[in-house]
Amino acid sequence: MDNIAGSKPALAWAVHISVALLVVLWLFPTAGLFVSSFRTADQIATSGWWSALSRQERQVPPIRVEGTEVARDGRFVIEGRLFAADTAEVSAWGTNVNRPEEFAPGETADLGDGVTLTVDARGAYVLSGPATFAGQRLPRIFSTAATPPEFTLDNYRAILFDPRNVDGMSRAFLNTLTVAIPATVIPILVAAFAAYALAWMEFPGRALLIAAIVGLLVVPLQLALIPLLKLHNNIGIGKGYLGVWLAHTGFGLPLAIYLLRNYMVGLPRDIIENARVDGATDFQIFVRIILPLSFPALASFAIFQFLWTWNDLLVALVFLIDASGQTTVMTKQIVELLGTRGGNWEILATAAFVSIAVPLAVFFLMQRYLVRGLLAGSVK
Template sequence: MNNVVGTKSSLTWAVHISMAVLVALWLFPTLGLFVSSFRTADQIATSGWWSALSTQERQAPAIRVGGDEVEVDGRFVIEGRLFRATDAKVSAWGTTSTQPEANEPGAVAELADGVTLSVAEDGAYVLSSPVSTEGTRLPRIFSTAATPPEFTFDNYRAILFEPSNTDGMSRAFFNTLTVTIPATIIPIVIAAFAAYALAWMDFPGRALLIAAVVGLLVVPLQLALIPLLKLHNEVGIGKGYLGTWLAHTGFGLPLAIYLLRNYMVGLPRDIIECAKVDGASDFQIFTKIILPLSFPALASFAIFQFLWTWNDLLVSLVFLIDSSGQTTVMTKQIVELLGTRGGNWEILATAAFISIAVPLLVFFAMQKYLVRGLLAGSVK
């Protein structure tokens, strides 16, 4: 019955379920990072991002009663607040760690020697004693506060605009763009010419070159890091953007040539032959026919190359050496934030989301060409 029209086979359902699981595994962490970037440090420490839209109820740290003592109607009164002026409301309070929720807001608790203590819903407390409490140890207040949802842009301001951080993440953002944009355009330009030659031009050794390109796809880039760095230092382009661009170009060319060559081979031969009959040169055919028709493959590789260079840390650490931090990229800056601000999760979440915002925009803007480019040459 699996072949009946209008029904779906079990394999189809398995594929759909698998895709839904993969999308969820990718989407939920990204959504969590986005929501956390707008939350305060206390909210991140006490609740998960999925509860950001609900009221948070948590036990506040114990606070010892303190303040100026004032005599009112023969009693000595001390007034104060449990927390700063916020929208938080006390839901329960107590004076011992064993019973931190013994009293409701507004209730008056009888302490020893005629001392009374009350805590209002807004966190204001009043301690009243028949004798002066100066020099004595005052009681502590344990409270449970309900905090409404709170979102803030302070995390983004702290990273991008505060004087102590402006020279860090914001500069790293533009440094990453300086590395990524040329490192994406250069290999595409070179690979497009090479792919056309390997697809439509006859010359000795073409098959060997194609085999070499396929073989380079499986070579790990870590094998070439040190020799390439030594070569760059001897030539004089090490420790700078130029060396980093060339390194990314060399590591990305095999995949670029492979994708573009497979796509160009699948283009209709009649179009190219008609152009040659009309007297068009190879360069004219390449620029006016092949490139416009190969845009899906070009966009597909641009996505891969942009994502790789934007998120790269290893190549930047090796080829973009700068002790002053003037050329630090975002991945390295986030690692430094992790070391210096390991407890400030709101700062780390914001920095991480800023680093993935641009790749997300690039991916969603060009993803419709991704599948067409990846399937280049797979069917005839």
């Protein structure tokens, strides 16, 4: 293949460029959310996230003059700055909401009664008047300024660490973790024993069982919602963590058994026969030999199941979240925010990224196992 591409440099370049385009296209939506989660509400609303890295000329919301008054040359003077950063560049300013671009930087505005106001290009202002300003409402400054790129961690602080924030995700984060970990660990062991029996033990009906599991792989879990909710209510589990763990275990088992059985069948027969000859019981063979050797397959399934349970919405909605809302998970919280905070992208983007971050970390760290599992699960 290389010689085809290599013999035609133009073609090789076309390939490079197409792949780059494809990657950019695929990253672009996620990048938008990621960048937005570090911008203030105001920045998000006034410019697209793609311009977050460039200087932006925009109308700044009015800022009221404030500062300590000093007496100078018989006049009372208040000095201050419009922007904390001194890299901002004011291009026009005003004191009236109807004429926000009345003055150029450096010009002096006459506010009446001998009061004057000056704003320079760097955003420093001087308010000066013949009488004291104490007890008076100070004027507001409207300005149009180019501000450098600015990013903030405040959104994450508010979403994760502010206990009074009703939109906060800290509780939902813990709940999601509480759902995902047991729902990942428990099916593995149950499935591993079953997979061993299906792979290495001879008994009548084995082929039929394997076929049944392949069939159950594709049964839509939508079918299970009402019957299982009824069942849970009848046996007293009701809505709660136990129910959601059991449900995830049940729904994850076909894939787990299928993946593990396919892997275990490929293990060398000699090892197992030798152990049998040496007098090991099936239980010992399984725990001492099969389980350690099957680590890659176990890891593959664990990643699948973790991603699936962490990202799940439907099962949690049906089996976990009750009217009290104490047990809400992140996906549900985000759906609610989409309803109540549809336009507040700083909240939405941050909340979504908090929930995406963990699966992404798992994905990049364990990608090898994920790919292996995918290949084992669908390509034969």
